[in-house]
Amino acid sequence: xxxxxxxxxxxxxxxxxxxxxxxxxxxxxxxxxxxxxxxxxxxxxxxxxxxxxxxxxxxxxxxxxxxxxxxxxxxxxxxxxxxxxxxxxxxxxxxxxxxxxxxxxxxxxxxxxxxxxxxxxxxxxxxxxxxxxxxxxxxxxxxxxxxxxxxxxxxxxxxxxxxxxxxxxxxxxxxxxxxxxxxxxxxxxxxxxxxxxxxxxxxxxxxxxxxxxxxxxxxxxxxxxxxxxxxxxxxxxxxx
Amino acid sequence: xxxxxxxxxxxxxxxxxxxxxxxxxxxxxxxxxxxxxxxxxxxxxxxxxxxxxxxxxxxxxxxxxxxxxxxxxxxxxxxxxxxxxxxxxxxxxxxxxxxxxxxxxxxxxxxxxxxxxxxxxxxxxxxxxxxxxxxxxxxxxxxxxxxxxxxxxxxxxxxxxxxxxxxxxxxxxxxxxxxxxxxxxxxxxxxxxxxxxxxxxxxxxxxxxxxxxxxxxxxxxxxx
Numbered sequence: 001x002x003x004x005x006x007x008x009x010x011x012x013x014x015x016x017x018x019x020x021x022x023x024x025x026x027x028x029x030x031x032x033x034x035x036x037x038x039x040x041x042x043x044x045x046x047x048x049x050x051x052x053x054x055x056x057x058x059x060x061x062x063x064x065x066x067x068x069x070x071x072x073x074x075x076x077x078x079x080x081x082x083x084x085x086x087x088x089x090x091x092x093x094x095x096x097x098x099x100x101x102x103x104x105x106x107x108x109x110x111x112x113x114x115x116x117x118x119x120x121x122x123x124x125x126x127x128x129x130x131x132x133x134x135x136x137x138x139x140x141x142x143x144x145x146x147x148x149x150x151x152x153x154x155x156x157x158x159x160x161x162x163x164x165x166x167x168x169x170x171x172x173x174x175x176x177x178x179x180x181x182x183x184x185x186x187x188x189x190x191x192x193x194x195x196x197x198x199x200x201x202x203x204x205x206x207x208x209x210x211x212x213x214x215x216x217x218x219x220x221x222x223x224x225x226x227x228x229x230x231x232x233x234x235x236x237x238x239x240x
Numbered sequence: 241x242x243x244x245x246x247x248x249x250x251x252x253x254x255x256x257x258x259x260x261x262x263x264x265x266x267x268x269x270x271x272x273x274x275x276x277x278x279x280x281x282x283x284x285x286x287x288x289x290x291x292x293x294x295x296x297x298x299x300x301x302x303x304x305x306x307x308x309x310x311x312x313x314x315x316x317x318x319x320x321x322x323x324x325x326x327x328x329x330x331x332x333x334x335x336x337x338x339x340x341x342x343x344x345x346x347x348x349x350x351x352x353x354x355x356x357x358x359x360x361x362x363x364x365x366x367x368x369x370x371x372x373x374x375x376x377x378x379x380x381x382x383x384x385x386x387x388x389x390x391x392x393x394x395x396x397x398x399x400x401x402x403x404x405x406x407x408x409x410x411x412x413x414x415x416x417x418x419x420x421x422x423x424x425x426x427x428x429x430x431x432x433x434x435x436x437x438x439x440x441x442x443x444x445x446x447x448x449x450x451x452x453x454x455x456x457x458x459x460x461x462x463x464x
Contacts, residue, residue, distance in 0.1 A: 027294040027313070027317070027331070028294075028313040028317035029310065029311045029312070029313060030311075052331075078371075078372050078373050078374070079369075079370075079371045079372070079373065080368075080369030080370055080371070081363070081364070081367055081369035081370050081371045082371075083371060085364060085367075092369055095368060095369045096367065096368050096369060098368070102369070104369070104370060104372060105372075106372050106374070106375075106376035106377050107293060107331075107335065107372065107373050107374040107377060108293075108335030108338055108339055108374060108376075108377030109376075109377070111331040111332040111334070111335050112332055112335060112336075112339075114332065115332035126339065127339070127380050127381065128339065128376050128377045128380045128381065129376050129380070129410075130380065130410075131408060131410060131411035131412075132376065132407065132408050132409065132410065132411075133407050133408075134372075134376070164311070175311045176309055176310075176311030176312035176328065177292070177294045177295055177296055177311065177312045177313055177328065178311040178312075179295055179328055179329075179330050179331075180294045180295055180330065180331045181330070181331045182330070183330040184330055184331060184332045212330075233310050233311070235305075235308060235310065235319060236313055236317045236318065236319060237313075237316065237317055237318045237319070238303075238305065238308070238318075238319065
């Protein structure tokens with residue numbers, strides 16, 4: 001069996017080339033913050049990032065740092081404005097100035113385009129965004145009296161994943177809402193690299209019934225070291 | 241409540257009043273902002289299943305530092321607890337549940353709601369970018385769409401209007417609106433004032449509203 005376990009994040013992302021299309025999961029938890037930090041150190045540029053949101057601050061992962069360094073050519077996301085206009089993000093400032101490309105996609109359409117990309121389905125119809133400015137220029141079609149829009153699948157060169165548990169074959173288990181985009185991006189990308197919270201076990205160490213992402217999709221694995229070397233989630237938006 | 245006028249309902253009370261609409265057995269999705277507060281005010285004796293776009297089915301009240309699960313957040317990226325019956329799905333399945341019409345009520349915030357049921361909540365005037373999140377999916381596909389918002393903007397401009405001037409999230413979908421000044425039903429006749437905030441008179445609410453309000457002969461105060 002091929003060895004998929006790498007000892008460093010830098011080594012695991014070393015060969016990601018300029019111009020790569022990269023899927024990045026995460027909705028708060030579930031973001032591969034260690035691999036993103038390594039990608040930021042690595043230097044690849046002209047990247048296309050597909051993610052739920054571009055993030056505002058560096059504690060939300062290194063996408064804002066990649067954007068601020070001018071290394072992201074295009075973002076495909078369900079947010080192109082920062083959540084609070086009083087707190088602009090690196091991305092929103094560049095976008096308002098017309099200095100970065102973006103495609104704004106309703107979140108369910110984004111998720112389904114990724115799912116379709118991993119499922120061999122080139123396009124699908126959805127009722128979402130009919131009657132809005134996002135429907136302009138898209139094919140409309142009526143099924144059973146309701147109007148739908150044609151949306152196209154998304155695939156990527158790479159997905160950076162964040163798992164809870166893994167075995168050395170690459171089987172992954174997620175935990176809590178950290179699952180979010182991980183399983184669908186794992187299937188939609190041609191090359192997946194996962195960071196893993198728990199010690200990576202030998203095959204047989206995970207219950208096959210509980211595996212969320214098959215190891216057939218995963219090419220590289222890195223165990224997250226304890227802090228401060230490894231980046232671990234801090235509580236998000238806790239009530240005071 | 242930033243304008244200089246007499247106080248209406250506070251945010252917790254608006255959320256509590258909205259949550260009273262949730263019926264036994266409903267699956268409800270709460271958007272970010274004031275709608276999130278509904279999760280702490282679910283009506284007793286009714287089983288309400290809370291769905292979150294990031295894959296939680298059956299979450300509970302906001303977590304405290306004591307019962308925090310670092311891996312689990314709601315749509316507003318606040319840590320929440322899970323009910324014993326909870327299940328977790330991936331993002332595409334969370335939206336499959338929405339798109340296939342299984343959400344009984346979606347509660348969202350808005351910049352503007354029009355008397356024809358249109359609403360706008362993703363793009364501000366003069367901006368190139370916007371924040372859609374899951375709002376368009378929920379708006380297009382939930383069985384009922386409830387809006388919670390301040391009755392006017394910070395500048396005192398009405399948010400309940402005849403026609404939206406901001407880009408739409410979805411056309412013709414809003415069923416009820418809950419503001420600091422009352423409860424409103426949106427339907428074929430337009431906007432009906434169903435309940436009014438204590439201390440307010442219908443003509444005062446009308447003066448802060450951009451659409452003609454229908455006022456029933458016997459108007460109740462907001463009931464909690």
